[in-house]
Amino acid sequence: MTENENVNNQDDALKDTVNPDMENSQEPIDEQPKQEEAKEATNDNVSDKKSKRFKIRHAQEKALEEEKAKYAELNDKYLRLFSEFDNYRKRTAKEKLDLTVTASENVIKDILPVLDDFERALQNMEKNGNEADLQGVTLIFNKLKDTLKKKGLEEIEAMDAEFNTDEHEALTMIPAPEEDKKGKVLDVIQKGYKLNGKVIRFARVVVGN
Numbered sequence: 001m002t003e004n005e006n007v008n009n010q011d012d013a014l015k016d017t018v019n020p021d022m023e024n025s026q027e028p029i030d031e032q033p034k035q036e037e038a039k040e041a042t043n044d045n046v047s048d049k050k051s052k053r054f055k056i057r058h059a060q061e062k063a064l065e066e067e068k069a070k071y072a073e074l075n076d077k078y079l080r081l082f083s084e085f086d087n088y089r090k091r092t093a094k095e096k097l098d099l100t101v102t103a104s105e106n107v108i109k110d111i112l113p114v115l116d117d118f119e120r121a122l123q124n125m126e127k128n129g130n131e132a133d134l135q136g137v138t139l140i141f142n143k144l145k146d147t148l149k150k151k152g153l154e155e156i157e158a159m160d161a162e163f164n165t166d167e168h169e170a171l172t173m174i175p176a177p178e179e180d181k182k183g184k185v186l187d188v189i190q191k192g193y194k195l196n197g198k199v200i201r202f203a204r205v206v207v208g209n
């Protein structure tokens with residue numbers, strides 16, 4: 001074997017020992033960056049999906065809050081409007097009732113002096129002893145009183161009652177004839193009347209002191 005052949009054989013042996021190692025060591029160097037890139041891409045996709053889901057959920061929650069706020073505002077306006085209308089209805093009904101009562105009150109107040117005159121006329125007839133006229137006028141007077149009573153007119157009880165400033169007007173005070181008469185009505189100068197529970201004329205009285 002010549003020297004040149006020996007050198008070539010050694011080169012071939014060296015190649016056989018070096019090339020497999022180099023090839024095996026080259027494979028992981030080439031594949032590792034690709035795997036890392038794939039992982040990064042996967043992570044990016046997952047992150048994008050999470051970000052999108054978060055944005056959608058956030059937008060939905062925001063829209064829901066806005067709808068709740070609109071509902072609360074409309075409900076508040078409705079309740080206020082309903083309350084105002086209900087107050088208006090009650091106030092209007094009360095004004096109508098007050099107007100009716102006031103109108104009848106004015107008319108009946110004007111009739112009260114006529115009642116007083118009737119009573120005085122009856123007293124005079126009774127003193128004069130004219131029974132026929134007395135009975136006829138008494139019937140008319142009672143009919144008038146019954147009609148007014150149906151309209152809500154009632155006489156204030158005053159004689160021998162405890163003096164009450166809500167119903168009585170003291171014209172004068174005199175010494176009481178008896179101890180138990182003190183503070184009580186001893187005489188009625190003018191009758192008092194109520195209309196539907198409201199005093200429209202105080203009873204003018206004399207009170208024991």
